[in-house]
Amino acid sequence: IQVSAFDLVVFGGTGDLAARKLLPAMFQRDRAGQLPDAGRIIGVSRRPLGDEGYLDFVRTSLRDHVKAADLEPEALARFLARIHFLPVDVTGETGWAELAALLASGADHVRAFYFAVSPDLFAPISQRIKQFGLVTPKSRVVVEKPLGKDGESAREVNAAVACVFEESQVFRIDHYLGKETVQNLMALRFANRMFEPLWNSTHIDHIQITVAEDIGVGERGGYYDTSGAVRDMVQNHILQLLCLTAMEPPDAFEADSVRDEKLKVLKALKCINDRNAEHCTVRGQYRSGSVNGQPTPGYLLDISKEESDTETFVAIRAEIANWRWAGVPFFLRTGKRLGGRTSEIVVNFRPISHSIFDHTAGRISQNRLVIRLQPDEGMTLEVMIKDPGPGGMRLRSIPLDMSFAETFGVSNPDAYERLLMDVIRGNQTLFMRHDEVAAAWRWVDPILAAWSNTAQRVHHYAAGTWGPSASVALIERDGRTWLEDS
Numbered sequence: 052i053q054v055s056a057f058d059l060v061v062f063g064g065t066g067d068l069a070a071r072k073l074l075p076a077m078f079q080r081d082r083a084g085q086l087p088d089a090g091r092i093i094g095v096s097r098r099p100l101g102d103e104g105y106l107d108f109v110r111t112s113l114r115d116h117v118k119a120a121d122l123e124p125e126a127l128a129r130f131l132a133r134i135h136f137l138p139v140d141v142t143g144e145t146g147w148a149e150l151a152a153l154l155a156s157g158a159d160h161v162r163a164f165y166f167a168v169s170p171d172l173f174a175p176i177s178q179r180i181k182q183f184g185l186v187t188p189k190s191r192v193v194v195e196k197p198l199g200k201d202g203e204s205a206r207e208v209n210a211a212v213a214c215v216f217e218e219s220q221v222f223r224i225d226h227y228l229g230k231e232t233v234q235n236l237m238a239l240r241f242a243n244r245m246f247e248p249l250w251n252s253t254h255i256d257h258i259q260i261t262v263a264e265d266i267g268v269g270e271r272g273g274y275y276d277t278s279g280a281v282r283d284m285v286q287n288h289i290l291q292l293l294c295l296t297a298m299e300p301p302d303a304f305e306a307d308s309v310r311d312e313k314l315k316v317l318k319a320l321k322c323i324n325d326r327n328a329e330h331c332t333v334r335g336q337y338r339s340g341s342v343n344g345q346p347t348p349g350y351l352l353d354i355s356k357e358e359s360d361t362e363t364f365v366a367i368r369a370e371i372a373n374w375r376w377a378g379v380p381f382f383l384r385t386g387k388r389l390g391g392r393t394s395e396i397v398v399n400f401r402p403i404s405h406s407i408f409d410h411t412a413g414r415i416s417q418n419r420l421v422i423r424l425q426p427d428e429g430m431t432l433e434v435m436i437k438d439p440g441p442g443g444m445r446l447r448s449i450p451l452d453m454s455f456a457e458t459f460g461v462s463n464p465d466a467y468e469r470l471l472m473d474v475i476r477g478n479q480t481l482f483m484r485h486d487e488v489a490a491a492w493r494w495v496d497p498i499l500a501a502w503s504n505t506a507q508r509v510h511h512y513a514a515g516t517w518g519p520s521a522s523v524a525l526i527e528r529d530g531r532t533w534l535e536d537s
């Protein structure tokens with residue numbers, strides 16, 4: 052179904068996010084027939100490009116980030132006809148009147164301002180949007196991470212945007228929520244009878260959430276070195292995955308019901324601070340090694356620095372202090388230059404309460420549900436069965452497997468496709484509310500403070516491994532093992 056007429060104004064229109072994600076996503080939605088004729092994309096940037104120059108930028112972005120087979124000439128021509136460009140000085144006056152004039156020609160359109168720029172520009176841009184009277188009842192603003200570098204700066208960013216836009220107009224993107232497999236978590240939990248009765252500390256032993264990447268920091272060393280894995284991945288993506296895994300059933304699949312439940316999980320996270328950070332967290336940084344058979348340089352070389360204390364890997368033992376989850380550890384881990392690209396949630400069930408079989412049957416493994424978010428999207432439920440044959444009662448764990456690619460035969464759309472359409476439709480379910488962001492920082496800030504107060508060391512790990520051995524020790528202290536090591 053087509054969305055309504057819209058103007059999507061992309062601040063940072065010549066930036067990396069526009070090139071890699073936003074333009075390709077809009078192009079794919081256009082190909083799918085979801086964009087109406089009256090749908091315009093207005094790139095805004097300091098760069099003094101003319102319309103032709105910007106069209107070249109768009110063409111190159113699509114060529115680099117869209118499958119060649121999808122770039123049919125008619126589809127490309129239709130998409131390029133939607134593109135406009137304006138050079139605007141976002142902290143000055145130049146270009147704003149032209150932007151206002153262009154937007155006035157679509158006065159009844161949904162108007163989405165996308166802030167794909169550094170957060171210190173959110174305040175000046177918001178003010179100018181107000182000053183030039185660009186906010187209409189159908190306006191929305193999309194803000195990208197990082198939403199601050201701690202609770203305090205997140206509050207400032209939020210306040211700057213809130214001076215101009217109502218909360219119902221603010222769309223805080225966490226692109227993990229746009230991933231099909233992440234949304235599938237909600238289907239799995241709340242559209243099946245069989246999981247919910249078992250989804251608690253009586254039946255679940257522990258949960259692992261891993262978001263592993265084999266890439267390094269690439270060209271983003273400048274940003275990354277001031278951020279680190281906790282701010283870059285845990286504060287947002289991993290905590291969102293944790294929330295969807297652990298939250299109570301919302302009363303409807305509707306923005307505030309879902310967000311209320313996620314917020315309760317964030318509030319119930321047990322504090323990690325100077326007292327227990329050493330015990331509950333491990334920091335790591337990659338050194339040279341070998342990734343997929345290729346020799347790979349270490350982090351310091353990647354960021355061209357002699358030294359750095361920034362973590363490119365983190366493992367955390369988290370706990371949720373509420374009735375459902377008391378005593379169930381959640382082991383979270385993420386890092387760059389690890390042994391593979393894999394994001395997964397592993398739910399490990401408790402052992403059976405009593406075995407009726409004798410020792411000849413073999414070991415009874417605990418049931419395990421592995422939800423693979425990417426790549427190779429799907430899930431596996433490990434169950435015990437009798438090994439067929441006359442050799443007596445021998446037990447074996449086998450996987451009940453489901454793969455999205457095999458079952459549906461299509462590849463999943465990119466997360467930004469779904470999220471951009473939701474912005475135009477005005478559906479905030481897959482976006483974060485300001486109090487969620489604040490609650491996430493309230494848990495993260497004491498961890499970061501503890502690391503700096505206690506000078507907690509960064510363990511080195513070779514690129515292409517699963518992080519420092521201290522991460523294995525962290526989980527083994529609890530008598531458990533990471534899925535990759537088991």
Ligand code: BG6
Nearest residue numbers: 196226264266283284288394425
């Ligand atoms: C981004 C982080 O938010 O997510 C990057 O800033 C990271 O460092 C990326 O590489 C991972 O996203 P995806 O969709 O590739 O898992």
